[in-house]
Amino acid sequence: MDFTALNTNTKTGATSNTGAASATGTSAQETSDRFLKLLVAQLQNQDPMNPMDNAAVTTQMAQIQTVTGVSTLNSSIQALGSQFGQMQALQSVSLVGRDVTVPGNKISVADGKSTMSFDLGGAADAVKLEILNGAGEVISTQDLGKMKAGMQSYTWDASKATETTNLSFRVTATNASAPVTATTLTRDTVRAVNTSGATLQLELKNSGLVDYDKVRSLG
Structure with a gap:
């Protein structure tokens, strides 16, 4: 099975920001779902005399988990940034008159x-x-x-x-x-x-x- 196209989308999802991912309709979750569908289809249609390499499957699964983790981390960082901005605005109000x-x-x-x-x-x-x-x-x-x-x-x-x-x-x-x-x-x-x-x-x-x-x- 050729994972080249999937890997390309995976790298793009890992390096793009949330806004870009939404604009192109590609997200870590969508990439993960696509990968699982392709993997299941390959397992169902593989040649019994020439089965898939377990190491290759494990590597691909590790990569998709990394992408999902990075996406979650980006969301967490953006949430923290928003909270920090709100706290900074509230603190700055105390400067009025000073x-x-x-x-x-x-x-x-x-x-x-x-x-x-x-x-x-x-x-x-x-x-x-x-x-x-x-x-x-x-x-x-x-x-x-x-x-x-x-x-x-x-x-x-x-x-x-x-x-x-x-x-x-x-x-x-x-x-x-x-x-x-x-x-x-x-x-x-x-x-x-x-x-x-x-x-x-x-x-x-x-x-x-x-x-x-x-x-x-x-x-």
Whole structure:
């Protein structure tokens, strides 16, 4: 009996996702049923003088059991993923009204001061922080000197600044003239949680929608 076509369908069922299997009308259960029907038909019509090889039958049965097991495992993983997403959405609701730190460059001035945070991808021997107004013009420049890799912060005295709203900042860092990656971070307030899309998002007061996994810290 030629199992080539059956093996081809078996491999496809093992590597395809559940949606694809449903779309093509082929599933692990259907493949298993087809295999059993073919096996029974062969046993009924085999030549008594040249019976089937037991080892070949055992191998084919082991393969079909593997396919069925993989299909069950995929279904279990998808169910766990769905439950995890629901738990994540419920947990994120508790963030409403709280402050979070996310990638961004917005500045908030309170009591004449503003604390800005950024993440350096490596050690730098020269770090420059620039504050820009709403038109993108630099209104203040701070040379911060040498800094280590990782999270850094700087508090700006804005008491004498002529503009304190709609501000942003940028950081430029170098090490022996080679650029060092600097990711600016902003502190914002969570106003709502958005679960309508494929990715869980937080709606922030100043930064708009931000993916939940972009949150660096809370508080």
